[in-house]
Amino acid sequence: MSTHAPHAPHTAQPVALPATLDEAVAAMAAVPAAVPVAGGTDLMAGVNAGRLRPAALVGLGRLAELKGWEYQDGHALLGACLTHARMSRPDFATLIPALAAAARTAGPPQVRNAGTLGGNIVTAAPSGDTLPVLAALDAALLIAGPDGGSREIPVGQLLAGRDRLRGGELLTHVRVPLLYAPQSFLKATGRTGPGRAQASVAVVLDPVRREIRCAVGAVAPMPLRPLEAERWVASLVDWDGERALAPEVVGAFGEYVGMACVPDPEPGPEQEGGEAPRLPPAMLHLRRTVSALARRGLGRALA
Numbered sequence: 001m002s003t004h005a006p007h008a009p010h011t012a013q014p015v016a017l018p019a020t021l022d023e024a025v026a027a028m029a030a031v032p033a034a035v036p037v038a039g040g041t042d043l044m045a046g047v048n049a050g051r052l053r054p055a056a057l058v059g060l061g062r063l064a065e066l067k068g069w070e071y072q073d074g075h076a077l078l079g080a081c082l083t084h085a086r087m088s089r090p091d092f093a094t095l096i097p098a099l100a101a102a103a104r105t106a107g108p109p110q111v112r113n114a115g116t117l118g119g120n121i122v123t124a125a126p127s128g129d130t131l132p133v134l135a136a137l138d139a140a141l142l143i144a145g146p147d148g149g150s151r152e153i154p155v156g157q158l159l160a161g162r163d164r165l166r167g168g169e170l171l172t173h174v175r176v177p178l179l180y181a182p183q184s185f186l187k188a189t190g191r192t193g194p195g196r197a198q199a200s201v202a203v204v205l206d207p208v209r210r211e212i213r214c215a216v217g218a219v220a221p222m223p224l225r226p227l228e229a230e231r232w233v234a235s236l237v238d239w240d241g242e243r244a245l246a247p248e249v250v251g252a253f254g255e256y257v258g259m260a261c262v263p264d265p266e267p268g269p270e271q272e273g274g275e276a277p278r279l280p281p282a283m284l285h286l287r288r289t290v291s292a293l294a295r296r297g298l299g300r301a302l303a
């Protein structure tokens, strides 16, 4: 699934390489069918496979202003062109630990060196590793459009397909609250070494709002928030004390998240009053995986 406007088929492919954001927005406006390319790890795979034929490309690789971050009102404004490799470094990990942990697992080193936060968000693949973290953080997306216009939307709006990037728009920044509290990101890939997530879980503690927020990735088209489980477990935390929870509570949270994100099938009309339908073995395995990730993720965040 891509949250960007469809790529129009064309034969010529002019490439613009702007040096500033203003130039990039102008280049997008000049050719309405132009497609932005950051690291190219997703886009070029589509081009090489013959699935995409962008009429024109606007390369974002020279936009130094989108490769770092700045601070604003208790938030970090992350540039859309931050690479996974940059987000993996210790200074970034101190700031937003779960996002750094997700970036460290996003593909092999070549992909992490080129692939960007913005590309991960706009591609919006269910297995996108930064997405559950951004959902748990309640992140917002800053978007620049033609004629100097800009707008801000919650990340969930884009991932749920309720809002899309319109023609000529660029994702410029991601606004993330700085929580100064433990966070975790864990991912199951089904094989050793780097790989796409079969399931992933982000857990963040928000001591100011006294919330524990959790998002589960890869089990649905967009990250899922088990809101009831979040509220239940947050109500058991002694926010003014040690914030420790009994192992049974942490285990029950895992079960709660697993049940919420991989629910039992609804009984069909023929099963009314009879035996409840069972989850197929593969889904049962997925639920157990999600439960284990959520249990461990919460355990780490509270350790």
Ligand SMILES: Cc1cc2nc3c(=O)[nH]c(=O)nc-3n(C[C@H](O)[C@H](O)[C@H](O)COP(=O)(O)OP(=O)(O)OC[C@H]3O[C@@H](n4cnc5c(N)ncnc54)[C@H](O)[C@@H]3O)c2cc1C
Residues within 6 Å of the ligand: 002, 004, 035, 036, 037, 038, 039, 040, 041, 042, 043, 044, 045, 060, 080, 081, 105, 106, 107, 108, 111, 114, 115, 116, 117, 118, 119, 120, 121, 122, 123, 127, 128, 129, 130, 165, 169, 170, 171, 172, 194, 195, 196, 197
């Ligand atoms: C071998 C391999 C392994 C991978 N493993 C993982 C993995 O484990 N986890 C994971 O999450 N991903 C993985 N990926 C996917 C990919 O690397 C990430 O999604 C990456 O973050 C994409 O970023 P990019 O800069 O390369 O995007 P690009 O390919 O440049 O762009 C992707 C899409 O986003 C649009 N776009 C990019 N930047 C902007 C912007 N600023 N504004 C508007 N639109 C924009 C492009 O037009 C395009 O539609 C893998 C890819 C490969 C090839």
